[in-house]
Amino acid sequence: MSLAPHSGPFRASQQSCSVTALDEPFTSFNMSSSASSGESLQETDSTIISQKADVKNYSMMTPAEKLSLCERRAQSLADSEEYDPCIQELVRCLALSRLVYGNEHFAVAQAQSRLAKAYLQHKGWAHQAQEHASQAHEVLRSSQQEERRSHLSCLLTIHQTLGNAALLLGNLAEAESSFQKAEIVVGDLVVQEAMGKEERVDIEYEIFTNLARVYQRQGKPEKALSQCERALELFQKGDQLSRICCVYRNMAAIEQAQGHLDRAIEHLLLAHSIALRQSPGGLEGAQIAHSLALAYSSTSEPHHNDSAAHFFEESISVYRSALGPQDTLTLSAQDDFSHFLLLTGQQERCAEIQKESLAYKKRTFGELSAEVAEALQLIGGVEMTQGQMRHSHRTLKKCLDIQNMLYGPQHKKTKATQRTVDMLSQSPEIGEGHKDIGLETRPPFCAVVSSVSEVTSSMSNS
Structure with a gap:
């Protein structure tokens, strides 16, 4: 069982700790415009500059003045998180740089590297970012020697972008090489006294964290943990608590992947303590508590059950107080808890939680959803073990109807539920309308589904 909840810590850490932000795909912008300066410059003035005064004066500007204006506008749009128009301005900057300086000037490499970084950071477009960063690298190598600090800063952006793009594309060896080169460039910038301490910490944290991801995906946990330790050493004074917390969560994920649950729990407890100190009752603490609950419930040691239930x-x-009972994180945590209760023999409480969440699941996921079907399956199964045959038959019939709609009659889930419904339909309690039978004659819970593991696995995969 994974320690990460369905939308939880180690996936949630990708939101709070990741280097690149992956937004929704952007389809309205023509990618080929970056390849031709003429096409970009032929757009109407009103689409280039939004301010009336700038539109009025734009046609009178020299290309160099237009470049300066587009650079300022791109920065302004980035600051205001208007990423699509920001990228359009950066494309114009690239076209104007080629027009002003020629194709092999350092300014073109700068413009290309900024565009590559924007594609990756704002849109998550790894292929485009890789292409532009590679072109920027070629231009940088063939351009006349620029001032050393500027050259190194541009080179750092290129290597970081290439590394992040390769990581997203699964080219792990290429990602490792790019991040290692970026680390060397950081050292050169420090020697040149061109990088402040705070900036150096930020960049090295990013490099070490990404190298840890690379090594983890390469199946090299010791190297991954070593990079995490290097990241922790950046914050020896105890500042940057959110980043320290993130590192511990990453270390827990690495240990969990190796089956070292005790070590994973140790890291999660440290992260949990930091999260509560930083923001009592906050979402990050709740996500870590969710992971701790999954970790304790995965140990198969009875003395950890109390800890699992607590977390x-x-x-x-x-989740309920911060996000509401209908939020997917709340419902996911309740499903995992139900899961745990089922495995520890607390079937009645499991059914209570599922009954309480059923209306919210219908509202959030829809009446005909896998989440609703699985809740009905659990509720019907518990009702059957309690001898409530008529209730169980009605509940499981609803589950069957949904599964037929979602999966079709030949799917293994549908067939399993169909067998149970058929069995219940043939019982005299259903056919003759008798009252629910006594608990002493109730069937075992495993009669409802093929095994407890089938229920738990189906909930985990939803």
């Missing part, structure tokens, strides 16, 4: 309840409580 499940803590995470659900915070």
Whole structure:
């Protein structure tokens, strides 16, 4: 079982700790415009500059003045998080740089590297970022020697962008090489006294964290943990608590992947303590509590059950108060808790939680959703073990109807539920409308589904 909840810590850490932000795909911008300066410059003035005064004067400007204006506008749009128009301005900057300086000037390499970084950072377009960063690198190598500091700063952006793009594309050896080159460039910038301490910490943290991701995906956990340790050493004074917390969560993920649950729990407890100190009752603490609950419930040691239940309840409580009972994180944590309760023989409480969440699941996921079907399956199964045959038959029939719609009658889930419904339909309690039978004659829970593991696996995969 993974320690990461369905949308939780180690996936959530990708939101709070990742280097690149992956936004929704952008389809309205023509990618080929970056290849031709003429096409970019032939657009109407009103589409280039939005301010009336700039539109009025734009046609009178020299290309160099237009370049300066577009650079300022691109920065302004980035600051205001208007990423699509920002990228359009950066494309114009590239076209104007070629027009003003020629194709092999350092300014063109700068413009190309900025565009590559924007594609990756604002849109998550790894292929485009890789192409432009590679072109920037070629221009940088063939251009006349620029001032050393500027040259190194541009080279650093290129290597970081190439590394992040390669990581997204799964080219791990290329990503490792790019990040290692970026680390060397950082050292050169420090020697040149061209980088302040705070900036150096930020960049090295990013490099070490990404190298840890590379090594983890390469199946080299010791190297990955070593990079995490290097990241922790950057914050020896105890500042940057959110980053320290993120590193511990990453270390827990690495240890968990190796089956070292005890070590994973140690890292998560440290992260949890930091998160609560930084923001009591905050979402990050709830996400870590959720991971801790999953970790404790995965150990198969009965003395950890109390800890698992405690952290499940803590995470659900915070999710409900901060996000609401209908939020996917809340519902996911409740499903994982139900999962745990089922495995520890607390079937009635499991059914209670599923009944409470059923209306919210219908509202969030829809009446005909896998989440609703799985909740009905659990509720019907518990009702059957309690001898409530008529209730169970009605509940599982609803589940079957949804599964037929979602998966079709030949799917293994549909067939399993169909067998149970058929069995219940043939019982005299259903056919003759008798009252629910006594608990002493109830069937075992495994009669409802093929095994407990089938239920838990289906909930985990949703």
